[in-house]
Amino acid sequence: MLFPSVCEETYGYAVVESALLGTLSLASRVGGVQEMLEGTVAEGFTYRLGDTAGLLAAIEAVTRLDHKTVEVIGEKLRGEVLQRLDGAKMAERVRRAPHGD
DSSP states (O other), X not given: OEEOOOXXXXXXXXXXXXXXXXXXXXXXXXXHHHHHHTTSGGGGGEEETTOHHHHHHHHHHHHTSOHHHHHHHHHHHHHHHHHHTOHHHHHHHHHHGGGTO
């Protein structure tokens, strides 16, 4: 999925829904989208806001992958996002946030 948002998305529901379906998102690193994809297999397919060359590089990187590899990446991403959506883990991150942990 191509998600070239220029807004400070607070959560990025479309990216989360895409990941839960095992679909890789090519997304700009902005707001909640960056937070959700940071440290996942999809992070390598993100690009700096307004960086057209970075967007093109992400598109080219995906087009060089075979279908099976894209499926494997999508399933790995799905697992990573599911872990992030774990209620106990989310509560712990919220608890630590004011302390900068």
